[in-house]
Amino acid sequence: MNAQLIAAAVALVGVAWLAACAEAGLARTTSYRADEAVRSGRRGAARLAAVAADPTRYLNLALLLRVACEMAAGVLVTYACVGYFSHTWEALAVAMGVMVLVSYVAVGVSPRTIGLQHPLNTATAASYVLVPLASVLGPVPQLLILLGNALTPGKGFRKGPFASEAELRAMVDLAEQESLIEDDERRMVHSVFQLGDTLVREVMVPRTDLITIERHKTLRQALTLALRSGFSRIPVVGESEDDVVGIVYLKDLARRVHINRGSETEVVSTAMRPAAFVPDTKNAGDLLREMQQDRIHVAVVVDEYGGTAGVVTIEDILEEIVGEITDEYDRELPPVDDLGDGRYRVTARLDLGDLGELYDLVGLDDEDVETVGGLLAKSLGRVPISGATTTVDVTEDRSDPTLTALRLTAESPAGRRNRIVTVLVEPLRTDVGPDGEEPTDGAGTGADTDTGPGGDPGTDAAGRTGEGAADTSDEPDGADASTAHGGGTGSPAAEDRTARS
Secondary structure, rough: OHHHHHHHHHHHHHHHHHHHHHHHHHOOHHHHHHHHHHHHOOOOOOHHHHHHOOOHHHHHHHHHHHHHHHHHHHHHHHHHHHHHHOOHHHHHHOOOOOOOOHHHHHHHHHHHHHHHHHHHHHHHHHHHHHHHHHHHHHHHHHHHHHHHHHHOOOOOOOOOOOHHHHHHHHHHHHHHHHOOHHHHHHHHHHHHHOOOOEEEHHHHHEEHOOEEEEEOOEEEHHHHHHHHOOEEEEEEEOOOOOOEEEEEHHHHHHHHHOOOHHHHEEHHHOOOOOOOOOOOEEHHHHHHHHHHHOOOOEEEEOOOOOOEEEEEEEHHHHHHOOOOOOOOOOOOOOEEEEEEOOOEEOOOOOEEHHHHHHEEEEEOOOOOEEEEEHHHHHHHOOOOOOOOOEEOOOOOOOOOOEEEEEEEOOOOEEEEOOOEEEEEEEEEEOOOOOOOOOOOOOOOOOOOOEOOOOOOOOOOOOOOOOOOEEEEEOOOOOOEEEEEEOOOOOOOOOOEEEOOO
C-alpha cells in the first residue's frame, strides 16, 4: 500500500514539474516568437500561437495544475508516513521534510531553469496539454481567481497573479542578452520603472537656475529677455522670487506686439498665463499624467515652506526615460578633442575604455563607473562642479613607464541642468632612472582639489552664489533689469523650452 502511495506521489510530482516548466516557458514566450514559429512551419506552432494570444489564462491554468499536484503529493506522502511510523509526530516531520525538499528542488528550481533556458520548446510542449485542459475546466481557474480577489485586501489581481517588478526587470535583461531588444530599449524600460520612484524635486530645474521677470516690466522688455536668453517660457514674479504669479510665453508676446505695436508699453501681467503649482514631493510619473491631461507644459514646484523651489516641464520628466533631449540650438561636442602635448578635452560620457586607448593604458576600468564623468565624481567623492580637479593613478594599467597619473578637470557646465559636459584630461609624467625605477619626486600625486577660476578652493567657476546678475537689455531706456539666476545667457534665438540655464 505504501509503495503504491509513494508511486502516485512521484507521478504527481512529475506532473507538477511539467506544470512549473510550462509556467517558466510561457512567461518568456511572446506573441512575436509564436508568430515566428508559425511562419517557420514549426510543429505545434498553431497551438503555441493560441496560448500566446491569451497568456494569462494558460499561465493561471498551469499554476492551478502545479499547486493541485503538489498538494495531492504532499497528502499522499503524509498518509504513507503515518502508516509507516509508529508516532504521528515522526510521520509529520518526515513528510514535511520530504515535501519541502521535493517542492524546492524538483518543482521550484529544476523545472524553472529548464523553462527559462528553452522557453519555446517548453511552451510548445505545454500547449498540447494546456489547450485541451482549458476546454475541460472551462471557467474554473477564473472563478478561483475571483475568489482570491475577494480575500485579497485592496484591488487584488484582476486577471491573475503577475510577476513582480524585479522579475519583469530580469526578463527585460534576458531579452537584451538574447538580442531581442537593444541596450537602449532595455535602459528605457528600466527608466520607466524608476520613474515611479522619482520625486519632482529630483528632476526639476532649481530656482537658482531660473530666469524670471517682474510683473511690472513691459512687454517689450519681456520680449527682449526671451530673445536674448533663448527661452520661450519665463516665470513672472511679484514681490519676491518666491512669489511666482504666472508664466509668460514668447508666442503670446510676439502675437500681442505684432498685432498692436502700441502694446509694447503694457505690463507683463496683462499677457501672462496662470501658473500650475505642485509640491516637490509629488511623484514624477503621476505629474506627467496630470500634465498630459491638463495640457500644461510647465509647473512651478513649491517646497514644504511654500517657497518656490524651481520649475519642472514635461521635457524634464521625459528625459528621465529617454535620456537627454537636444534640439537644433544645442551644440554637439566631439567626443575627443586633441589639444596637443597629450592633453585632451573629452565628453563626460566618454567610455573609460576609449580614454585608455588615448594613453595606451592596459585595462583602464572600474567596477563602479563606466564613463570619464563617473570616474571624476568617484575620485572627488562628490558631484563635480566647474573647476573641480583630481588625479587618477594609472601605474597599474600603464604601458608607458613615464605615465604615472591622469589629471581630470571639470570644465564649464552646460545644458538644461548645468551638468558637467566636458572634462580636461592631462597626463602626469615622470622621468625613469637608469635602473628603471621611478624617482620619488611626488610627480603625479597629490590631494584632490576643487578649485575655481581664481584658484580659490571650493569656488564655483560659474560664479554662482544663488543670485544672478541683472540682465539689462539694449533698450534706450535701460530697461529689463530682470533677474537672471544662474547667470544664464541662452541662445540668440528663442528655443521652444522653459526659461532656465
